[in-house]
Amino acid sequence: MAIIGTGSIAHSHVKAYLAFSDRCKVVALVNRNIEKAIQLRDEFQLDGLILEDYKELLHNQKIDLVSICTPPQLHAEIANDFLRAGKHVLVEKPMAMSLEECDQMLEAAAASGSILSVVGQNRFLDPHWKLKRTLDSGLLGRIVHAQVDSYWWRGDNYYDLWWRGTWESEGGGCTLNHGVHHMDMLLWMMGMPQSVQAVISNTSHRNSEVEDISIAILAYPDGSLAQITSSVVHHGQERQLIFQGERARISAPWKVFASAQLENGFPERNRELEREIEQFGDQIEPLQHSGFEGQIDDILTAIENNSAKVLIDGREGRNVLELITAIYEAAITKKAVSLPLRKDSPFYSRKGLLAHAPRFHSKRALTASIANESSPGGGDGDGSSHE
Numbered sequence: 001m002a003i004i005g006t007g008s009i010a011h012s013h014v015k016a017y018l019a020f021s022d023r024c025k026v027v028a029l030v031n032r033n034i035e036k037a038i039q040l041r042d043e044f045q046l047d048g049l050i051l052e053d054y055k056e057l058l059h060n061q062k063i064d065l066v067s068i069c070t071p072p073q074l075h076a077e078i079a080n081d082f083l084r085a086g087k088h089v090l091v092e093k094p095m096a097m098s099l100e101e102c103d104q105m106l107e108a109a110a111a112s113g114s115i116l117s118v119v120g121q122n123r124f125l126d127p128h129w130k131l132k133r134t135l136d137s138g139l140l141g142r143i144v145h146a147q148v149d150s151y152w153w154r155g156d157n158y159y160d161l162w163w164r165g166t167w168e169s170e171g172g173g174c175t176l177n178h179g180v181h182h183m184d185m186l187l188w189m190m191g192m193p194q195s196v197q198a199v200i201s202n203t204s205h206r207n208s209e210v211e212d213i214s215i216a217i218l219a220y221p222d223g224s225l226a227q228i229t230s231s232v233v234h235h236g237q238e239r240q241l242i243f244q245g246e247r248a249r250i251s252a253p254w255k256v257f258a259s260a261q262l263e264n265g266f267p268e269r270n271r272e273l274e275r276e277i278e279q280f281g282d283q284i285e286p287l288q289h290s291g292f293e294g295q296i297d298d299i300l301t302a303i304e305n306n307s308a309k310v311l312i313d314g315r316e317g318r319n320v321l322e323l324i325t326a327i328y329e330a331a332i333t334k335k336a337v338s339l340p341l342r343k344d345s346p347f348y349s350r351k352g353l354l355a356h357a358p359r360f361h362s363k364r365a366l367t368a369s370i371a372n373e374s375s376p377g378g379g380d381g382d383g384s385s386h387e
């Protein structure tokens with residue numbers, strides 16, 4: 001396999017591939033800034049090709065799979081080239097910059113029969129796995145409300161990195177680049193809504209065109225609602241997913257509460273149901289591989305079994321982008337947006353989004369690279385520090 005774009009997140013990919021060194025080997029590292037590829041090779045003591053131009057790998061017979069870890073505006077173009085050349089692709093989030101690009105990627109994958117998977121490593125964490133399995137058990141009854149808090153905190157300097165903070169190169173703000181993880185999990189657990197209303201704002205980042213907070217309300221066909229806050233202005237970064245069923249609530253971080261009604265309709269605690277839910281949760285086996293390792297195990301298994309079945313395929317990657325696009329469209333047009341989004345929506349293409357997106361501030365400072373980590377004690381609320 002090969003890594004295209006050997007910046008910050010590529011480290012997590014390499015570590016995960018190395019955990020499966022009996023099943024795969026990293027044989028090429030590509031960066032248009034060759035120094036960055038050399039650094040990664042030396043850090044992990046890899047051997048193999050170091051290249052500036054990924055196109056040199058398109059017909060390399062040694063390569064079955066590529067991880068695309070470049071900035072988002074290049075995801076579609078690079079993925080399409082590899083998919084058309086018959087290589088399997090694991091592309092970093094966000095899958096692409098527009099639904100039009102996602103559709104091109106899906107077509108390229110279908111035409112060659114290659115696997116297209118989109119990174120969503122948080123699905124492969126025990127608390128989220130437990131939440132999903134327990135929701136699917138039906139113990140809570142119908143889900144009536146979901147609360148998604150994608151709370152992060154980033155200072156102005158964060159937007160100094162050259163590709164962040166503009167609609168052209170980042171594609172959007174915290175809704176697209178941070179909220180994407182929790183939105184992926186919400187859709188995994190609750191499915192697609194039928195309409196979206198939203199507001200976006202930039203409250204605190206003067207070195208960025210894009211939003212630093214968005215609040216969206218999702219309506220489902222059965223009348224249930226979900227609310228999503230995507231933010232990089234929340235101190236403490238306490239991210240959570242909370243589901244209210246007709247009979248009980250559960251969440252990640254894990255907490256169970258069940259109410260039953262008294263004769264007058266006021267609540268009394270249903271401890272028996274709480275015990276039942278806890279017991280169900282306790283018997284769920286911990287995942288064998290967690291985070292990036294879980295996702296890479298998933299795609300390696302699909303390749304080994306000659307199957308296209310991955311947990312997060314291109315269709316699911318597209319669904320998240322459709323939700324995010326609907327949030328932008330609703331916020332920008334100040335109107336509720338119905339899903340599925342139509343191809344004649346101006347927001348279907350990158351050009352359309354760029355024509356309508358508000359530029360909150362103009363971007364000033366630029367730097368070629370920046371570290372992607374928090375300081376020790378930086379306090380990522382749910383332990384998943386990766387964006």
Ligand SMILES: NC(=O)c1ccc[n+]([C@@H]2O[C@H](COP(=O)([O-])OP(=O)(O)OC[C@H]3O[C@@H](n4cnc5c(N)ncnc54)[C@H](O)[C@@H]3O)[C@@H](O)[C@H]2O)c1
Nearest residue numbers: 005006007008009030031032033069070072092093386387
């Ligand atoms: N899954 C996660 O939790 C997570 C976390 C951080 C970033 N990301 C995503 O990963 C992607 C990369 O983010 P990053 O923080 O690693 O960025 P980065 O800037 O640190 O790394 C990107 C690298 O791509 C290289 N590059 C640019 N154009 C290239 C080209 N044409 N060919 C080869 N290399 C090229 C750059 O030189 C740079 O080294 C983004 O899509 C980002 O949203 C995902």
